Amino acid sequence: MADPEKRKAYWRANLRLTLILLVIWFTISYLFGIVFVEQLNAVRIGGYKLGFWFAQQGSMYGFIVIIFVYASRMAALDRKFGVDE
Secondary structure, three states, X not given: OOOHHHXXXXXXXXXXXXXXXXXXXXHHHXXXXXXXXXXXXXXXXXXXXXXXXXXXXXXXXXXXHHHHHHHHHXXXXXXXXXXXX
């Protein structure tokens, strides 16, 4: 990828994807697990309070999903800009 404009566009798309996924991760792990825990505890899933579930399980599951989304989206982005392996 020799074209500087193409490199900038690739990097901009990469940063945009990363920032979106970081905001989702922050929302799941911090906001749902800590800040809004009392409101979420009003809902129960499988006998457990939803706020507790987000703090204990939801953030881990969310992070795993984010890893797979990032890998697949970056593979598509690499193919789009011709830097795939």
